[in-house]
Amino acid sequence: MATDSFGRRIDYLRISVTDRCNLRCVYCMPPAGVAWKEPDEILTFEEIERFAAAAVKEGISKIRLTGGEPLVRKGIVDHIRRLRELTGIEAIALTTNATLLPKMAADLAAAGLTRVNISLDTLDPAVYSEVTRGGKLTDALAGLDAAFDAGFDPVKLNVVVVRQLEQDLLGFARMTFDRPVHVRFIEYMPVGGESEDGTGCTGESGGWTVEDTVPTDEILQRLIVEGAAAGLGTLEGVSANGAPGGWGPARYYRFPGAAGTIGVISPLSHHFCAECNRLRLTADGRLRTCLFCDDELDATTVLREGSDEDVRALIRHALAIKPESHDMRIGTLRRMSQIGG
Numbered sequence: 129m130a131t132d133s134f135g136r137r138i139d140y141l142r143i144s145v146t147d148r149c150n151l152r153c154v155y156c157m158p159p160a161g162v163a164w165k166e167p168d169e170i171l172t173f174e175e176i177e178r179f180a181a182a183a184v185k186e187g188i189s190k191i192r193l194t195g196g197e198p199l200v201r202k203g204i205v206d207h208i209r210r211l212r213e214l215t216g217i218e219a220i221a222l223t224t225n226a227t228l229l230p231k232m233a234a235d236l237a238a239a240g241l242t243r244v245n246i247s248l249d250t251l252d253p254a255v256y257s258e259v260t261r262g263g264k265l266t267d268a269l270a271g272l273d274a275a276f277d278a279g280f281d282p283v284k285l286n287v288v289v290v291r292q293l294e295q296d297l298l299g300f301a302r303m304t305f306d307r308p309v310h311v312r313f314i315e316y317m318p319v320g321g322e323s324e325d326g327t328g329c330t331g332e333s334g335g336w337t338v339e340d341t342v343p344t345d346e347i348l349q350r351l352i353v354e355g356a357a358a359g360l361g362t363l364e365g366v367s368a369n370g371a372p373g374g375w376g377p378a379r380y381y382r383f384p385g386a387a388g389t390i391g392v393i394s395p396l397s398h399h400f401c402a403e404c405n406r407l408r409l410t411a412d413g414r415l416r417t418c419l420f421c422d423d424e425l426d427a428t429t430v431l432r433e434g435s436d437e438d439v440r441a442l443i444r445h446a447l448a449i450k451p452e453s454h455d456m457r458i459g460t461l462r463r464m465s466q467i468g469g
């Protein structure tokens with residue numbers, strides 16, 4: 129078991145396998161797009177697997193693949209199969225926009241993927257197309273169906289709540305009655321956005337700013353009031369036993385009789401650094417100790433020039449310097465698509 133210098137158990141590694149994506153969400157990528165990394169700047173699957181094997185020896189037992197869009201990287205199914213075979217790995221999870229799941233879900237399940245988080249911020253086709261800059265809501269919903277057909281468990285739906293989008297939160301809540309989907313409302317995080325002088329970050333992305341973050345207390349209040357008015361009953365807290373197995377900081381609720389749950393994740397309003405259990409590896413091989421901390425460690429050079437013991441030492445160093453908390457500052461130097469969320 130690995131602990132950091134504040135005694136937190138760190139057993140979860142998020143790996144971004146690509147900076148590329150088949151969507152262009154306004155808050156994740158700048159309008160002009162990002163300059164893709166050159167292929168040799170991106171870690172090979174072999175390098176990622178070597179890193180993962182070292183991480184397992186340092187106490188990591190849970191891996192989530194993210195991106196960019198992880199499913200656009202060729203060879204991802206076999207990569208998942210090889211990661212799954214690492215002794216000490218409890219489960220592999222995937223965060224995806226789901227648009228490629230209809231053709232890939234069955235193979236992913238056969239390769240050993242069990243847990244899927246689907247990002248879907250709106251149920252309005254026109255707004256979906258606007259936010260994703262051209263995506264089709266029907267593709268994402270077909271991906272959600274495919275996730276259930278493939279037997280993934282849990283299937284979670286991540287909804288970033290943004291004030292200016294005026295999302296139909298109750299529409300998402302109603303989905304929990306149809307099948308055991310776990311809808312999680314997440315506070316929009318003001319990341320990215322280079323300042324004009326290039327020395328800092330504004331936290332502005334896609335025209336959204338920190339003013340667009342809706343605190344989860346407000347989200348819950350809306351669900352309670354709108355749910356009761358719509359006859360869905362009283363939203364109840366769910367004990368740890370009733371919540372979908374999770375690796376993160378969501379708090380869960382349920383409307384009576386619903387098959388799925390409603391979760392809230394509050395990175396800003398109730399920040400949960402004391403429970404942080406994770407490290408992040410970016411597609412270009414940078415090890416990040418905190419989502420909001422731009423001090424990254426160069427894993428690529430260690431993987432390309434060092435021994436397995438050097439890789440393990442780098443991970444131990446990351447654990448030693450992982451900050452106690454993020455300083456709530458606005459903006460990170462990299463966009464979410466480059467960090468992996």
Ligand code: SAM
Pocket residue numbers: 149155156194195196197198223224225245246247286288314315316317318319333464465468469
């Ligand atoms: N393409 C995949 C997807 O759509 O899930 C994985 C990568 S995406 C960067 C991972 C997650 O980050 C998505 O759920 C997305 O909504 C979230 N995300 C991106 N920018 C965000 C922001 N500023 N605040 C909160 N979540 C954000």
